[in-house]
Amino acid sequence: MSEYHRLEALAQQLLAAARKAGADQADAVALEAAAVSVDVRAGHLEHAERAEGVEIGLRVLVGGRQACVSASDRSARTIEEMAARAVAMAREAPVDDTLGLAEPEQLARDTDSGRLGLYDSSPEPTPEALQDVALRAEAAALAVEGVSQIESAGASHSQRHMWLAATNGFSAGYGRSGHSLSTVAITGEGLGMERDWAGESRVHAADMPSPEEIGRLAALRTVARRGARKPPTGAFPILYDERVASGLIGHLVAAVNGASVARGASWLRDALGEQVLPKGFDLREDPHRPRYGSSRLFDGEGLATAPRLMVADGVLQGWTLDLATARKLGMESTANAMRGAGSPPSPGVTNLELTPGEKSREELIREMGRGLVVTSMLGASINSTTGDYSRGAGGFWVENGEIAYAVNECTIAGNLRDMLLRMTAASDLPDWRAMRVPSLLVEGMTVAGE
Structure with a gap:
C-alpha cells in the first residue's frame, strides 16, 4: 500500500x-x-x-x-x-x-x-x-x-x-x-x-x-565582519540587506493576518484600501509556483488556492483569511488556512514576492551617503497594535557612500507604518525564497550605538 x-x-x-x-x-x-x-x-x-x-x-x-x-x-x-x-x-x-x-x-x-x-x-x-x-x-x-x-x-x-x-x-x-x-x-x-x-x-x-x-x-x-564595532547614535538611513529585508515585510504580513485583525491587535486594522507601501509596490502571493517548498493547490480546509495581490500599487487590498476569521470579519476566505495535526486551521501565507526597484544595492548604498547596512538581526520589540519597532542589529557602517567598517551590538528603531511608506527597493530580488524581497532602503530611522 x-x-x-x-x-x-x-x-x-x-x-x-x-x-x-x-x-x-x-x-x-x-x-x-x-x-x-x-x-x-x-x-x-x-x-x-x-x-x-x-x-x-x-x-x-x-x-x-x-x-x-x-x-x-x-x-x-x-x-x-x-x-x-x-x-x-x-x-x-x-x-x-x-x-x-x-x-x-x-x-x-x-x-x-x-x-x-x-x-x-x-x-x-x-x-x-x-x-x-x-x-x-x-x-x-x-x-x-x-x-x-x-x-x-x-x-x-x-x-x-x-x-x-x-x-x-x-x-x-x-x-x-x-x-x-x-x-x-x-x-x-x-x-x-x-x-x-x-x-x-x-x-x-x-x-x-x-x-x-x-x-x-x-x-x-x-571575514567581512572582522573588527566589528558599534556605530554612532542618531537618525540615519538604513538599508535592509536582502538577507533580512523579508523580515521587515513579514511585519506587514503579520499585521494583515485575519486572526490579528479580528482581535483588533493589528497596527493596520483600519488600513484596508489605504496606502501602506509607496506607489509602485505590489506584494503578491503565488501558491502555485513550481518546485517551491510551500506551494499548494488547496489550503488546510480544502479550498482551492490562487495567486492574489495583498498590496497593489502600495494600497492594501485585503486580509489573509481562513474560513473562521473570514466569517468573523464578514468576508470570504482567501484560502489561506494552515493546518497542523494538533491545532485548528489558522491563516498563513505562501510564496510572497515584493516588486523590486531599478537601482542595485550598491547604487542605493552610494546614494545613502552615511548610514547603516543591516545584514543580521536579533531580538525584537514590536508593538502589534501601534507598530512601534525596535530590534538589535548587525551589519556595516557606510560613510561617503561606501562601506567603512563592520557593525555589531546596535539597536534600530522606528514605527512600521512610517518606515514602510519611506521605502526604496533595490533590484536584487532573491530567488528560491518563500518570501522574495529585495534589499530595502528606509529613510530616517533611529540607530542607537555608541
Whole structure:
C-alpha cells in the first residue's frame, strides 16, 4: 500500500470514529515524515540523526464548539479514544458561531499536486553523501583567508506525505521533499571573534547550489565582519540587506493576518484600501509556483488556492483569511488556512514576492551617503497594535557612500507604518525564497550605538 493510501485510510478511520462518537462535523490529518541530518566539524562527522514517524490529528465540531487532538499511535483503539476525547472536550468548549467546515461547493476540484513539482523522486541521498557535501562546504570555507574555524557545516534531507479529509467530502493529499546545506564560519579570537553563515534549501537536489559556493559565501561574509564595532547614535538611513529585508515585510504580513485583525491587535486594522507601501509596490502571493517548498493547490480546509495581490500599487487590498476569521470579519476566505495535526486551521501565507526597484544595492548604498547596512538581526520589540519597532542589529557602517567598517551590538528603531511608506527597493530580488524581497532602503530611522 502506498504512503497516500495508508494516510487516506487513517484519515477516513478518524472521520468514522468522530461520527460514531457524536461529532456534527470533523476533519482529519494524517502525516508521515522522515528526515536525515549530518553535521561535520574539523573534517570529521560530529553528529548524524534520522527521524521518522506518523502523526494523526482530528478536529471535531459539536454544536458550534470545536476541539483538536493528535497522536503518533495509529491503532484502532487509539483512534476511537481520540475521537471520544475530542468530542468530550468540544462539548466543554465555548460556542463560536464562526466555526465550521467549508460548504461542498467551496472545495477544491483540482487536487493533483504533481504539476507543482513538490517532491523530488530521485533517490534519497545516503548519510555518506550528505556527509560528503557538508565536508566539501566546510573545506571551501576554511580555504578562505581570515577564517579561524568552522563552527558547523550541516546537510539534511527530508520527505513528508500528508492527507487531509473531512466530513464535507474533501479528501486529498500531497508529498514534499527538502534538501538543505548550511555553513557557519568564525573569524578572529576571543572577544574579537565574529561569525556569519550561508545556507540554502530546495525541494529538488538539482536546484541546490554547489557545497563550495555555500561554504565560500559563509566564509566571505564572516571575514567581512572582522573588527566589528558599534556605530554612532542618531537618525540615519538604513538599508535592509536582502538577507533580512523579508523580515521587515513579514511585519506587514503579520499585521494583515485575519486572526490579528479580528482581535483588533493589528497596527493596520483600519488600513484596508489605504496606502501602506509607496506607489509602485505590489506584494503578491503565488501558491502555485513550481518546485517551491510551500506551494499548494488547496489550503488546510480544502479550498482551492490562487495567486492574489495583498498590496497593489502600495494600497492594501485585503486580509489573509481562513474560513473562521473570514466569517468573523464578514468576508470570504482567501484560502489561506494552515493546518497542523494538533491545532485548528489558522491563516498563513505562501510564496510572497515584493516588486523590486531599478537601482542595485550598491547604487542605493552610494546614494545613502552615511548610514547603516543591516545584514543580521536579533531580538525584537514590536508593538502589534501601534507598530512601534525596535530590534538589535548587525551589519556595516557606510560613510561617503561606501562601506567603512563592520557593525555589531546596535539597536534600530522606528514605527512600521512610517518606515514602510519611506521605502526604496533595490533590484536584487532573491530567488528560491518563500518570501522574495529585495534589499530595502528606509529613510530616517533611529540607530542607537555608541
